[in-house]
Amino acid sequence: xxxxxxxxxxxxxxxxxxxxxxxxxxxxxxxxxxxxxxxxxxxxxxxxxxxxxxxxxxxxxxxxxxxxxxxxxxxxxxxxxxxxxxxxxxxxxxxxxxxxxxxxxxxxxxxxxxxxxxxxxxxxxxxxxxxxxxxxxxxxxxxxxxxxxxxxxxxxxxxxxxxxxxxxxxxxxxxxxxxxxxxxxxxxxxxxxxxxxxxxxxxxxxxxxxxxxxxxxxxxxxxxxxxxxxxxxxxxxxxxxxxxxxxxxxxxxxxxxxxxxxxxxxxxxxxxxxxxxxxxxxxxxxxxxxxxxxxxxxxxxxxxxxxxxxxxxxxxxxxxxxxxxxxxxxxxxxxxxxxxxxxxxxxxxxxxxxxxxxxxxxxxxxxxxxxxxxxxxxxxxxxxxxxxxxxxxxxxxxxxxxxxxxxxxxxxxxxxxxxxxxxxxxxxxxxxxxxxxxxxxxxxxxxxxxxxxxxxxxxxxxxxxxxxxxxxxxxxx
Amino acid sequence: xxxxxxxxxxxxxxxxxxxxxxxxxxxxxxxxxxxxxxxxxxxxxxxxxxxxxxxxxxxxxxxxxxxxxxxxxxxxxxxxxxxxxxxxxxxxxxxxxxxxxxxxxxxxxxx
Numbered sequence: 001x002x003x004x005x006x007x008x009x010x011x012x013x014x015x016x017x018x019x020x021x022x023x024x025x026x027x028x029x030x031x032x033x034x035x036x037x038x039x040x041x042x043x044x045x046x047x048x049x050x051x052x053x054x055x056x057x058x059x060x061x062x063x064x065x066x067x068x069x070x071x072x073x074x075x076x077x078x079x080x081x082x083x084x085x086x087x088x089x090x091x092x093x094x095x096x097x098x099x100x101x102x103x104x105x106x107x108x109x110x111x112x113x114x115x116x117x118x119x120x121x122x123x124x125x126x127x128x129x130x131x132x133x134x135x136x137x138x139x140x141x142x143x144x145x146x147x148x149x150x151x152x153x154x155x156x157x158x159x160x161x162x163x164x165x166x167x168x169x170x171x172x173x174x175x176x177x178x179x180x181x182x183x184x185x186x187x188x189x190x191x192x193x194x195x196x197x198x199x200x201x202x203x204x205x206x207x208x209x210x211x212x213x214x215x216x217x218x219x220x221x222x223x224x225x226x227x228x229x230x231x232x233x234x235x236x237x238x239x240x241x242x243x244x245x246x247x248x249x250x251x252x253x254x255x256x257x258x259x260x261x262x263x264x265x266x267x268x269x270x271x272x273x274x275x276x277x278x279x280x281x282x283x284x285x286x287x288x289x290x291x292x293x294x295x296x297x298x299x300x301x302x303x304x305x306x307x308x309x310x311x312x313x314x315x316x317x318x319x320x321x322x323x324x325x326x327x328x329x330x331x332x333x334x335x336x337x338x339x340x341x342x343x344x345x346x347x348x349x350x351x352x353x354x355x356x357x358x359x360x361x362x363x364x365x366x367x368x369x370x371x372x373x374x375x376x377x378x379x380x381x382x383x384x385x386x387x388x389x390x391x392x393x394x395x396x397x398x399x400x401x402x403x404x405x406x407x408x409x410x411x412x413x414x415x416x417x418x419x420x421x422x423x424x425x426x427x428x429x430x431x432x433x434x435x436x437x438x439x440x441x442x443x444x445x446x447x448x449x450x451x452x453x454x455x456x457x458x459x460x461x462x463x464x465x466x467x468x469x470x471x472x473x474x475x476x477x
Numbered sequence: 478x479x480x481x482x483x484x485x486x487x488x489x490x491x492x493x494x495x496x497x498x499x500x501x502x503x504x505x506x507x508x509x510x511x512x513x514x515x516x517x518x519x520x521x522x523x524x525x526x527x528x529x530x531x532x533x534x535x536x537x538x539x540x541x542x543x544x545x546x547x548x549x550x551x552x553x554x555x556x557x558x559x560x561x562x563x564x565x566x567x568x569x570x571x572x573x574x575x576x577x578x579x580x581x582x583x584x585x586x587x588x
Contacts, residue, residue: 121551155510168545
């Protein structure tokens with residue numbers, strides 16, 4: 001298994017660079033890389049215990065793969081495969097597919113590493129490859145959005161590096177486990193870097209513009225899996241070091257509410273989806289033990305939603321309410337929206353119930369409210385008028401969306417215990433309350449929230465505020 | 478003392494990123510910041526000694542810790558490639574925004 005793990009980490013990079021040598025086979029090689037990761041993830045689920053790898057000595061690379069990373073790896077494989085299928089008939093160059101595999105490989109590495117330096121390398125490589133994907137269109141706007149993304153994430157990662165060396169100073173190892181003995185400033189700096197990279201809470205305000213202004217398949221990739229590379233280490237740290245778990249959870253609740261609050265007043269489909277990502281990342285963080293399953297549920301549904309939103313006739317909700325959308329497209333949209341709202345028989349239900357079960361009562365109440373907020377958000381999609389004539393959709397669209405929606409149903413197999421009568425009634429009640437609130441209040445509101453905080457300077461400035469907040473939270477009580 | 482100077486460099490770079498208006502200056506400030514971070518790794522490595530860590534038959538001397546130095550080498554390479562990418566994209570942006578003021582570019586390119 002050890003050799004297999006190392007081979008699996010290296011494979012996407014090897015295949016990705018081969019694409020440059022054999023550009024004719026680009027799509028086939030890319031999909032091969034994704035399928036190999038999926039096979040490896042299933043292998044992990046079949047294994048009784050976790051695989052731990054320590055290369056050289058205690059101060060070098062340490063890897064750990066278990067069921068938690070298995071969920072993240074599977075999400076990565078499915079989302080990448082769906083994006084490649086979506087782009088299949090388009091005239092994307094070999095460069096595009098090679099970069100997709102680079103993102104895929106670096107995320108795999110990030111999901112397997114348990115030391116700060118391997119993680120740093122994984123995150124930075126994924127950042128560079130994502131930059132190239134965002135800027136693929138080569139327009140001024142796409143270049144600015146990509147530059148802003150790279151700038152913000154690199155500045156955050158510089159703080160992270162300072163935090164990492166402070167951990168090394170305290171425990172002579174870069175392993176996540178060293179965080180327990182590290183001074184509070186180390187925790188503050190490392191977590192600030194990861195919160196920015198993962199787009200959590202206020203640090204995640206870079207995310208709406210980046211995810212909404214990218215091309216459809218790139219948005220799906222970014223929202224479905226790239227941000228999870230920042231979230232996974234937070235979850236892993238919370239599991240390995242007990243002291244930091246409360247910090248992670250509080251940020252989870254904050255993110256869940258902030259995303260929903262901004263999303264409700266959003267008038268643009270893709271921006272609304274991006275804010276919903278911020279909120280859903282909070283759900284992953286709030287219950288670290290079961291965060292992996294939620295990440296799978298969210299990754300599948302969010303990339304499906306971004307692909308569908310790319311095929312809608314307009315991005316503006318107001319215009320969409322005037323137009324009728326094609327019924328088949330509408331059904332796909334409703335299935336995805338119901339899953340993310342937590343409707344039974346779709347994986348979102350199992351994930352939400354499992355998360356709520358693993359919370360203390362105070363957190364559970366807060367997250368139930370956040371769940372109602374999610375139902376309100378997606379009522380906007382569900383109650384769009386349908387019945388319009390079929391607009392010719394892209395040839396790769398249906399296979400990709402069907403793969404993701406099929407995954408939403410099949411992934412229920414991971415959690416069949418959630419299907420009790422009580423849980424189902426609860427889920428339906430949450431959705432009912434959300435829809436009622438939508439009809440009574442939010443359908444008519446026309447408040448426009450200011451976007452000042454999304455400006456570049458404010459995003460950088462917030463890094464210092466968040467690290468001060470984290471420092472105060474990490475101080476030994 | 479050395480540590481304080483290095484951290485001052487990091488903060489100089491960070492405040493430069495916020496307060497400088499020109500995009501090129503912002504990138505240069507980020508480079509200053511990363512120089513500070515790299516120097517901090519070297520300072521941490523030199524806590525145990527100054528000499529190059531090479532195994533030799535000679536007497537036991539105080540070696541510098543090789544691990545942070547090895548690690549920061551990766552970060553230098555990554556930082557340099559990111560810098561290069563950023564400067565290329567700034568070159569592209571400069572065609573339509575010759576002054577390169579970041580708030581102007583931001584205003585033109587946000588919906």
